[in-house]
Every structure is written in C-alpha cells, then in structure tokens.
Amino acid sequence: MTEKTKGKERKHNTLITENSLKFFENYINNPSPTGFEWEGQRMWLDYLKPYVDQTYVDNYGTAVGIINPEAEYKVVIEAHADEISWFVNYITDDGLIYLVRNGGSDHQIAPSKRVNIHTDKGIVKAVFGWPAIHTRSKEKEETPNLKNIFLDCGCTDKAEVEELGIHVGCVVTYEDEFMVLNDRYYVGRALDNRAGGFMIAEVARLLKENKKELPFGLYIVNSVQEEVGLRGAEMITDYIKPNVAIVTDVTHDTQTPMIHKNSQGDLFCGKGPVLSYAPAVQINLNRLLIEVAEKNSIPFQRQASSRFTGTDTDAFAYSNGGVPSALISLPLRYMHTTVEMIHKEDVDNVIRLIYEVVLSIENGHDFRTFSK
Secondary structure, three states, rough: OOEEEOOOEEOOOOOHHHHHHHHHEEEEHHEEOOOOOOOHHHHHHHHHHHOOEEEEOOOOOOEEEOOOOOOOOOEEEEEOEEOOEEEEEOEEEEEEEEEEEOOOOOOOHOOEEEEEEEOEEEEEEEEOOOOHHHHHHOOOOOOOOOOOOEEEHHHHHHHHHHHHHOOOOOEEEEOOOEEEEOOOEEEEEEEHHHHHHHHHHHHHHHHHHHHOOOEEEOEEEEEHHHHHHOOHHHHHHHHHHEEEEEEEEEEEHHHHHHHHHHHHHOOOOOOOEEEEEEOOOOOHHHHHHHHHHHOOOOOOOEEEEEOOOOOHHHHHHHOOOOOOOEEEEEEEOOOOOOEEEEEHHHEEEEEEEEHHHHHHHHOOOOOOOOOO
C-alpha cells in the first residue's frame, strides 16, 4: 500500500494482517463503556486465545492472556479496555433524558450526536437534542453543559421511555464507527484505549507466529475502569504481582489548533511512540526502552508527565511494594471525542517497540542495578 506525501511515495510495510485489521475494526465498533466492558473483553480474549497458553478474567472484567503461566518471573504488557460514556440520571415527565458522565465524557461535543442507550431489552436509539440556531438568543448564547444537554428517544412522556426499558443507571454510548482517513489515519471512538488492547494482542500474535520462546511469564493485560481512576489496574496488579510492567496508552498529538505546546509538549502523530518521564516511570526500565528503540531504528518521542502519568502506569508502579514500570504512548488527535485519530505508522511502531522490549528482558532482571 502506498500514499503520496508532498510529491513522494512512501510505502507502508505494516505488521498488521488483514485478519488483524478486521478484528481491530470490530473491536472499536463494539461498545465497552466503563463498568460494562464484558462483551468487548470476550471479543478481545477470543482473538488472543490462539497466541497464549492460558487466560484469566477477574471479578470486574479485566482480561489476561498468559504465556508461560508457571514461570516465577512475571512481565506485564498492559492497556485498558473501557471507553467514556454516559449514565441516564433523570427522565422528565415529557420524555426527555438528562445524564451524568461515566468517565471523562466531553459535554461540548454532545449536541446532535446519535447514541445507543443500553437496556435489558436491547439497544434503544436516541439523539442529543439542541435548539435550532434560529431560536437561540444572539445576545447571549448558551454553551453546552451538563445542565442543558439531553437525550430525545422519540417518546412523549416518562412512561413511554420506561416501557422501552430505559431507567436511571442505563449506560449510553456514541454510535460513531471506525474508518480509515486518507489511507493514513485510523479514526473512531474509543481508540483511547482499545488501540492499546489491539497492539498488545498483536505483540502476542507476533511472538507466537515467530516461534519466540520467553524465559519468563508474559501477562497480556486488558484492564477495565481506567477512565474512572485506574481501578482495573489496581485490582489486577495485586493478583498478578508482576516483576515488570510496560503500559501502553494514548497521549495528545499537540499539532492541532487551541493546544499549547508550552504546557502540553510538542508531539506528533506519525513520528513514533512517546516515552514518558514521570516519578512512576522507573528510570532504568525507561533506559532499556530507549536503547531497544535506537537499536531497532524505531522512531520515538519524549514527554514529561510531571507528578503522575494519568495512566495505569501509576497503578502498577505503586503496587506490591513498587513494580518497575514504564509507559509507551500512542499519539492521538481529538481525545475523548468520537473522531479520535491515530497514525498507522505509530501503531506499527508501538507494536514493534513492545515486541522488541519483551524479547530483550532477561529472566530475573533486576532493574535496580541495570545500567548502560
């Protein structure tokens, strides 16, 4: 496959197979809101099972594939499975529905969006209503906020809404689906962070297909409830008790309007994985990531994350007396919207970097004494 950039052709020698891409599309299109990740986790495990020796699912839905489950030394590669969504909070007498967030849902993008309300009777379609421009005050326009955005499912009163199976606590997800933009970007909702779940599954596939034998146990972890406080990672790290954790999540591409590079950094889609500097990132493990990237000519970028990374890295790092942990981030545009964008080459390079790092870790490696 080729693409033309500034008059030159560049080839994509992608690691991703046609079957893998089909899984990725189906996985992104399947809703997995925080607290209700089960269906997506089953889909992910079904894809992963041929490449691992054992699987495990905990009480809240975090899914794990394990290679060499009997090994004492344990390495985790991790992503999170949940997506932002909404909860039904109040149904008016005239059949309109008001919401509260489930995770970091952006109220400003909601008006005119189509949604799915998940009920015991199945999916109910609805839309975020918004007054027509002709009817709004030109002197003082209201902006969307949690007090004025609402759902309309075509009902005339509360009883009709409830007959559809809708009640307080029903979860609501956006309808937007996966697409490829300009043969360069994957676009969709919930790329934060089911793209991560896809990439760690691809690492497992490559290890199996390339017949690589690992001297330690590898735990491929797809955690739940990251969007509400890293809760799934907190639970699973206590269960696994890993020796090393490599987390992948998304970070902001800062090249679009209204983003300030002096506070958000200077990061690009298409220029490679992002390696973070933060207290939770163990410095010697991070050095290993950099060495592996340089040795294998994998482009990478750097990001300073200050007090915390805001990702599952923090949960793994500060568990079990301290677990050497590092973060490999995928640059993404328009986070927490329905048109999140990631670059194909970055996806390939994150997969390559995690794969090569896994192969470079020695059994029993003590990162306290590792040095260049």
